[in-house]
Amino acid sequence: MDFNFSDEQTMIRDSLARLLRDQYDFDTRRKVVSSESGWRPEMWQQFAELGLLAAPFSEEDGGLGGGSIDSMVIMEEFGKALVVEPYVPTIVCAGGFLKHAGTPEQKSEHLEAIIGGERVFAFAYAEPRGRYDLNDLETTAKKDGDAYTLNGHKAVVVGAPWASHLIVTARTSGDRRDKDGISVFIVEKDAKGVTTRDYPTVDGRRASEVYFENVSVPAGNLIGEEGKALPLIERIVDEATVAICAEAMGAMGVAHKQTVEYSKQRKQFGIAIGKFQVLQHRMVDMFMEHEQSISMTYMATLKLDEDEVTRKKAVSAAKVRIGQGGRFVGQEAIQIHGGMGMTDELAVGHYFKRLTMIDSEYGNVDYHMRRYSRLSGDDQAMAAE
């Protein structure tokens, strides 16, 4: 067992932290997220130059030979600065599909452009009626000669306004909730029949509703085996879930630190409110939630490559704790900041909003608690047999 970061990982963390401190301060971020485009393509280029976009890919694929731990390091720093640029959709999701299941042609077509920062992806998997079930799909893809025809509506596709390409999950056979018959496609956003409605999200990002109307997708854009993609999708979503757990641990740490600092400055009844034991103990509880979130994120990251049941249980356990811890830390941070916590001008409210949205991204506490419980049942049954 080893909980140390490699020299490369430490170097990535240090150089990224420096970049974000210099160029991603809170006021700059506020201006960017309220600008027309809502992000900074030039920042994305700097991420590429730092090697962040190459970090989790193998050298064979043109990357730096890292993996999920590198993504974790990067996402924690992103969480500290509330970075909005689409690292998870492009690198973890699209990159993950290509890495795990892409053909040599697909890799050469897309990976270099992704790693170079020239191509941005979004991951269109959620649907208006599917909630968090990855197999609850009404979007269809019908084989038609050398192409598939896509029809459907994907909900809250984060980063889609900035993307040129989409990864789309669709049903190639079966009924709405079947686990079989699910396939994954690369779709160019400007393909005929794709329309989008773009909007901002409450935590400062951008997303789209994406509609597919008889969109023709070449058969060469199918990732993995037709109809058998659910295990692959589950794996990528687990990797993305752990990535946002790391983001949450970064955000929680800052929300806690800012609260402690504020409690030292703010005076009421003639003394700093941080001298009140009732507040001290709540800030200690925030500290403990943050520490445990770090532990759970490490745990889940380190178990991503284990067998399917172990991986899913680890990821769900982490997402439950991070959902609960993030809510606690966020709500207490606002409460202890008092009226100032309610204002848009203080950063703490923005950390609270991001932490709140992380809970309902890739499955909330209830969803993951249920998944964990069911898998524990499977575990028990297997052990009994």
Added chain:
Amino acid sequence: MNLEFTPEEVAFRKEVREFIENNYPEQLRGVGAREDLGKEDMLAWHQILGKKGWSVPAWPEKYGGTGWTPTQKYIWSEENARMDTIMPLPFGVSMVGPVIYTFGSEEMKAKHLPGIRDGSVWWCQGYSEPGAGSDLASLKTTAVRDGDHYVINGQKTWTTLAQHADWGFFLCRTDPNAAKPQEGISFILADMNTPGIEVKPIKTIDGGHEVNETWLTDVRVPVENLVGKENEGWTYAKFLLAHERSGIAGVARSKRGVEKLRQIASTELLEGKPLINDDDFLRKVSQLEIDLTALEFTELRTLAGEAQGKGPGPESSILKVKGTEIQQRLTELTLEAVGHYGHPYFRGFPEDGSNEFPIGPDYAHQAAPSYFNMRKTSIYGGSNEIQRNIITKMILGL
């Protein structure tokens, strides 16, 4: 970063497992808790480990420690939990032992460390007093120098298992005029057979006799029983508490407890189906297991830090708070799981040790007493509120 065990660690686990399976006393197998065991039974495993050289793994090697890595210690506690072993009591091994080898004289080390290692001497802890609980530094027991002796007078309380103790370590006030209450305290060892020491049982809500009042009346102990320097006992007392906290998380035991809880809930029925299949109950078990995973990895991170020379620092307060909360929730859920059969009270009925009149399933017998007993865990070792005060001061800087 990785979670893999090296081939050496896998071999170590095998060695440890075989040793426990081959040497753990037959009569203690399946007993599980030290509840109501006699002195000999409670010391049996300690003495076997002493002969093997494994009774004090955490000590420095020159005093008999094993030099195990954090991972090896983790494996050691997992393997012991697997067999529900009755581990050596903490009062000698984890409390006074480290104080003696860190602050004691060479003569004191030579006199006391061997008995702690081999499990021949039973120690008890004289810290709390009726008027000094969380505010430990307000203690009133006095030790007055009289020639080659200290004369101790006062009353200690919550002296765990003092009814069996051969020796005790006591915090006593040696300078009543010190500027701060912490400054006039000394750490003194006493043979429990010294005239003037009287141990009286305190019966607790679970019906057990685990703790005692210890009265000290004109107890004369030789000055060489003073640990370190006079009036500096508070430093040693705090050192001891930090050591006590680091082992207090009890992760491996709680994991074993969750396994047992699942077995009970697979046997108990709700609406004709196993209780464990009930969504409401299962959710509570899952939450407990998830929180236990968070504790486990927090402890592993702490151990990894210790291996690099950090701590045990104030972070060990997290382990104390979360570890005890989980132990309490585990017994709470177990009591919930057994339903009606949490009610019967077996202590002394029909007579101690008798098993001729079984009522309800065996697994239900200890459910309520364990639940009641485990409420102590968030109170002892520095209450969980005191732990929060420690983090407030040492980590948050408030």
